[in-house]
Amino acid sequence: MANKTITIKISGMTCGHCEKSVKNSISELDGVIETKVNLSDSNAEVTFDDSKVSEAKIIAAVNETGIYTAA
Numbered sequence: 598m599a600n601k602t603i604t605i606k607i608s609g610m611t612c613g614h615c616e617k618s619v620k621n622s623i624s625e626l627d628g629v630i631e632t633k634v635n636l637s638d639s640n641a642e643v644t645f646d647d648s649k650v651s652e653a654k655i656i657a658a659v660n661e662t663g664i665y666t667a668a
């Protein structure tokens with residue numbers, strides 16, 4: 598088990614509500630330890646246990662909202 602911190606670019610966020618929605622969609626994944634979403638920088642900093650979840654899964658969770666796009 599190793600904790601990893603990544604920053605992903607998020608498109609489509611326009612307000613504090615968007616910020617919260619993105620944060621929730623990432624935080625509910627098993628293995629995610631901390632999520633910081635920055636509306637002004639259009640990104641999310643995510644710390645996770647890489648034995649439980651991956652960067653690809655985190656990106657997929659954001660894209661599954663159908664509103665926000667992660668890369």
Ligand SMILES: [Cu+2]
Pocket residue numbers: 610611612613614615616
């Ligand atoms: Cu919004």
